Amino acid sequence: GAGVSQSPRYKVAKRGQDVALRCDPISGHVSLFWYQQALGQGPEFLTYFQNEAQLDKSGLPSDRFFAERPEGSVSTLKIQRTQQEDSAVYLCASSLVRTARGPYEQYFGPGTRLTVT
Amino acid sequence: AQTVTQSQPEMSVQEAETVTLSCTYDTSESDYYLFWYKQPPSRQMILVIRQEAYKQQNATENRFSVNFQKAAKSFSLKISDSQLGDAAMYFCAYRGPISSGSARQLTFGSGTQLTVLP
Numbered sequence: 001g002a003g004v005s006q007s008p009r010y011k012v013a014k015r016g017q018d019v020a021l022r023c024d025p026i027s028g029h030v031s032l033f034w035y036q037q038a039l040g041q042g043p044e045f046l047t048y049f050q051n052e053a054q055l056d057k058s059g060l061p062s063d064r065f066f067a068e069r070p071e072g073s074v075s076t077l078k079i080q081r082t083q084q085e086d087s088a089v090y091l092c093a094s095s096l097v098r099t100a101r102g103p104y105e106q107y108f109g110p111g112t113r114l115t116v117t
Numbered sequence: 118a119q120t121v122t123q124s125q126p127e128m129s130v131q132e133a134e135t136v137t138l139s140c141t142y143d144t145s146e147s148d149y150y151l152f153w154y155k156q157p158p159s160r161q162m163i164l165v166i167r168q169e170a171y172k173q174q175n176a177t178e179n180r181f182s183v184n185f186q187k188a189a190k191s192f193s194l195k196i197s198d199s200q201l202g203d204a205a206m207y208f209c210a211y212r213g214p215i216s217s218g219s220a221r222q223l224t225f226g227s228g229t230q231l232t233v234l235p
Contacts, residue, residue, distance in 0.1 A: 031221065033221075033222055033223075035222075035223075040227075040228075041227055041228070042121075042208050042210075042225030042226055042227050042228050043162075043208075043223070043225050044225070045222040045223070045224070048221055048222055056221070056222070059222075089160060091160075091162065093162075093223075097221075104212075104221075105152070105164050105167060106164075106223060107164075108154075108161065108162035108163075109161075110159065110160050110161050111160045111161075113160075
């Protein structure tokens with residue numbers, strides 16, 4: 001596709017439910033990132049994949065959050081037993097990394113707005 | 118840890134005028150990258166401009182330019198000839214060097230909401 005796509009665009013979950021958020025990166029992009037954006041704030045890093053390897057998950061707020069990218073393309077962010085504080089926009093971004101040096105802009109998807117009631 | 122600070126939560130500008138958005142950051146690295154992203158109500162984060170720290174020349178993209186002051190750790194965005202379509206939330210972001218391993222992610226400021234007045 002032409003850009004990063006995410007689904008669903010909106011998700012309402014009752015507290016305690018599990019949710020799965022999907023990200024389709026730009027074809028050929030090696031790196032994939034997940035960010036969480038609270039209302040009125042800047043995005044905050046959650047986790048990073050290079051191909052299928054999850055190289056950094058230091059930003060995941062709890063063990064209820066889990067991400068995977070099994071074939072090195074599509075990624076899923078799963079949140080178990082959702083809590084109200086999980087309500088946020090979840091952004092996915094991808095970038096192309098060929099050499100060690102370079103700005104490697106991240107291209108963002110439109111995000112999934114999760115509301116936990 | 119790197120931090121990015123945007124001290125102006127809101128700014129407004131008259132159409133066709135010029136506005137400058139401020140950003141400061143803190144890092145111990147000498148080689149890094151800085152970005153300005155625009156986020157309209159659609160939530161799509163759009164790259165506006167980027168600056169490599171090793172380049173002394175300020176980046177320019179059409180009506181958008183930056184004032185990069187490495188010693189002061191300042192990275193402001195100037196929008197000239199403001200248009201109604203420029204209205205959005207603007208985020209300053211920092212990314213460390215690839216060689217530092219885990220520094221691939223972006224660190225964002227809290228954003229500046231820009232209103233363009235007709």
